[in-house]
Amino acid sequence: MSELLAKLQSQFPQLEFKEQYPLAQHTTVKIGGPAELYCETKNSQDFIALVSFMRKNNLPLTLLGWGANTLISDSGITGLVVRNTSQTITILDSEGHTTRTFNQQEQERIAARWQSDSQKGTFTYEFSDLDYDESEAERVLVELDSGVSLPYAINILIQQGITGLQWYSRIPATVGGAIYNNIHGGTHFISEVIKSIAVIDEQGKSRVLDKSELKAGYDVSRFHETDETIVSAVFSLYKGDTQKAAYVAREWAVRKAIQPQRSLGCVFQNISNEVKDKLGYPTTSVGYIVEHVLNKKGFQIGDAKISEKHGAFIENVGNATAKEYLEVIRTVISQTERKTGVKLKPEIFFLGFKKSELAGIV
Template sequence: MLPKTLQSKLEKELGEGRIKRDEKLALHTSWRIGGLTRFWFEAKNQDELVKAVIMSRKLSLPLFVLGGGTNVLIGDKTFPGLVIKNNSGQIKILGVGGKIVKGERQDSRVLVEADSGVVFNRLVRFTLDEALSNFESFLGQPGSVGGAIYINAHFMKDKKYVGDYVSSVKLLDSNNQVKEVGLDYLQFGYDYSKIQETQDIVLSATFNFTRFVKEKVWERANQTTFYRQTTQPSGYPTAGCTFRNISYAQALFIPTPEYTTSAGYLIDQCGLKGKVIGGAQISDQHANFILNVKNASAQDVLDLINLCKQKVKEKFNIELHEEVVLKGVF
């Protein structure tokens, strides 16, 4: 008898016809960049996500989970494993913590659970429509819930981090155990969660909210989108900020004007705004954004990244670190 192919082994577990071959990853990233993947699977819910990760690990196939693809630079060469596109999409109000005052219920804390594949902005809009306060600063935030937990997504203008509102996270750990973890495990920091150092896969996250007034929460949230629209470049595919900002101590040491920690400021000072390599360009509006202006390859973007690092090191003696995550094969 012929040995089963990897594809048929995956399909036996995940469903006939559910594994695609040679999917173009550029179709699934906001940069519109990325080579092929040998195998591609779209998980519709948490169970499918868990099964696909476990199966891939059993078969020793290289693996990564893609949320919105808005913070990844995927290499141009074929990825030799399985990419799981996370489309799990449930949002649930879990519980309301309040009290009865003079016969009337006064809700205060409200817990909302979202699958990791939920589009983050959909979750934000859901909470605003439910008159829940805490996510006003995240209206217009691209990506998925899983991606937001991975990087501890933030809105720097308001100094708000997604991790500040996490109550707990359900994940699949490297031993294929599903477990619930809290803030002590996740260790959120600037552009950081513990998940970046483990093989954990986020399945869902539960967030804290406070009941407020619907018109007011929408009003505050709309101010965020206005700020995004007027300060961020638009019109070309991008992954948002390419580099992490520098520390306050580094800003004091240089010193930068008003001690700004903006990586974009340093890149700008190196004269790199508007710099083009191949089809990629450093935005001339916001130097921390790299734009795909003309069929850029991952290598074009990587060359710009390395140029920024080299020039900033020469001029300021500072090492820049990517905020975007490099995946696949370069």
């Protein structure tokens, strides 16, 4: 038994720590080596206690959510990897007091409720026809633990008459991961409806951040620059039109259903409007560049393949390694730079890699 395991097991006898635990199963792309040590916490109390202990003692800690935006190295992650699996959703009154709580502890990965169950939908990535403004609707405060699965939250909240998250339908994400990266659905960013975020700072202290401190932008938040851990967040949602929201969520899910699931979503950030205009391209999507400028749709190294359906997605079509996945990313970046002069930026995160392994990528 390692020294770290012995220390953690005596400090937290109620928690189960696993050594050399395979992490690929906790990523959508099914790639990555083991965690030196791994623990799942099932409630905020244990999550806060464990993260605070790690930070106060300066011990190596990595957070993992749904693993939908994270490439893990083939050699795995040193130190402790923690997944918060708490599914607690609390509806608050205007004073911030609890009115209703839901807590369906995750038994297995919760699938998005609105599956593509038909051939309807336009199968495009155009969502603007579904957009509407509900900012005039009455507000309602909801607290979501960082481990809550976003599809589960969307589902429960619409059932409870609460809207505002429908734009993020069928995005595989925990609330922590969604805030970390300020996810986007069409023209919406999740930061629009965030009120405050409870975090544990680098020294292990609990703090509450106001929305104004989030530094949210396109695929970015303050958490990219800090080692703070997201514990939960209060969202200012709407007592909106639930039928309309359910329709949007369902239709959104149908349109997103063709995206390859054994992937990490869009691997690259879109180019800016300015660059798009300069190059004379019809869209800011990197998928366009991969398909029409590089002609690289279907390009494959080992089992890592640029999707035939969406040029900015890289799929694991078998037993791809992180090394193969990185090689495909590197090829797209270098060829785009050579042909267009634009240096693409990855939208995904890399855990457990040496700096040298990421050369030419970040």
